[in-house]
Amino acid sequence: MEEFFTKVLGIPADTQYKLLESVIYIVLIVIIQRIVKRILVSKVEDLKVRYQWQKISLYLSVFLILLILSNVWLQAFGSVGTFLGLVSAGIAIALKDPLVNMVGWIFILIRQPFKVGDRIQIGKFAGDVIDIRLFQFSLNEIGNWVNADQSTGRIIHVPNGTIFIEPQANYTAGFKYIWNEIPVLVTFESNWKKAKQILTEVVNKHAVLLSGEAEKQIKEAAKKFLIFYTKLTPIVYTSVEDSGVLLTLRYMCDPRERRLTTEKIWEDILDRFAQCDDIDFAYPTQRFYNNITEGKPEAKAKIEKPS
Numbered sequence: 071m072e073e074f075f076t077k078v079l080g081i082p083a084d085t086q087y088k089l090l091e092s093v094i095y096i097v098l099i100v101i102i103q104r105i106v107k108r109i110l111v112s113k114v115e116d117l118k119v120r121y122q123w124q125k126i127s128l129y130l131s132v133f134l135i136l137l138i139l140s141n142v143w144l145q146a147f148g149s150v151g152t153f154l155g156l157v158s159a160g161i162a163i164a165l166k167d168p169l170v171n172m173v174g175w176i177f178i179l180i181r182q183p184f185k186v187g188d189r190i191q192i193g194k195f196a197g198d199v200i201d202i203r204l205f206q207f208s209l210n211e212i213g214n215w216v217n218a219d220q221s222t223g224r225i226i227h228v229p230n231g232t233i234f235i236e237p238q239a240n241y242t243a244g245f246k247y248i249w250n251e252i253p254v255l256v257t258f259e260s261n262w263k264k265a266k267q268i269l270t271e272v273v274n275k276h277a278v279l280l281s282g283e284a285e286k287q288i289k290e291a292a293k294k295f296l297i298f299y300t301k302l303t304p305i306v307y308t309s310v311e312d313s314g315v316l317l318t319l320r321y322m323c324d325p326r327e328r329r330l331t332t333e334k335i336w337e338d339i340l341d342r343f344a345q346c347d348d349i350d351f352a353y354p355t356q357r358f359y360n361n362i363t364e365g366k367p368e369a370k371a372k373i374e375k376p377s
Contacts (some may be wrong), residue, residue: 170229
């Protein structure tokens with residue numbers, strides 16, 4: 071066999087032994103990695119922990135293979151310096167983007183701007199992080215053509231190097247709640263004070279249990295980030311728009327339950343407003359206003375009678 075490969079393929083005997091040795095090492099490490107994965111990792115019930123150990127075993131196996139192969143093949147070069155110089159030159163020219171992605175992967179692991187399970191937005195992409203690999207991470211996309219941060223069903227693969235050029239927003243790191251607002255517009259003729267009282271009762275009903283837990287989260291997040299919130303309880307703000315009085319409900323909710331809480335709050339609002347004859351929703355309409363007949367007594371236009 072040695073003579074055959076030497077004469078037919080032109081592979082020296084020394085190189086043949088190195089190839090055989092490399093294949094044996096690779097096969098052994100792969101077998102050991104799969105045994106560890108089947109016997110130990112598969113018994114972990116927590117999905118996140120199991121996922122992390124699977125990644126650790128994979129990366130450790132790749133590292134050992136590279137370490138062993140470098141030890142086997144470096145002897146074929148005149149010196150380590152020559153080898154590293156040639157490899158570095160080739161990598162710098164041909165593998166710029168993969169290198170940036172590898173550095174991004176290291177940054178993600180060490181700095182942890184996000185981790186598997188977090189809901190993030192990076193550039194124009196938003197979703198739940200479902201995988202982090204050497205060159206890219208994957209998102210279960212939300213938003214886009216679907217309202218209220220619901221899943222679209224698409225998986226987006228984002229290069230790790232993107233974290234160095236695009237801003238990132240993390241919905242769940244440190245402080246695990248977000249502020250949500252629901253605008254409710256009532257007509258000028260409605261009893262807006264009564265409407266505001268109803269909205270305050272409704273929003274407190276759905277968010278009151280959250281404030282205590284949110285306070286704990288803020289205290290924990292304040293140890294890592296400079297976060298100041300003086301008011302965590304729900305509130306209703308009043309403002310005026312062209313078509314009526316705008317009452318804005320502001321409350322905290324879980325990022326993944328924003329649509330659910332919005333639905334429950336709106337259903338309660340519709341039920342409560344339906345029982346009130348002095349509250350109407352406002353919407354774009356057209357009307358003619360006669361100040362002389364409809365204006366307030368002290369605000370009507372003065373009409374001078376001809377002498």
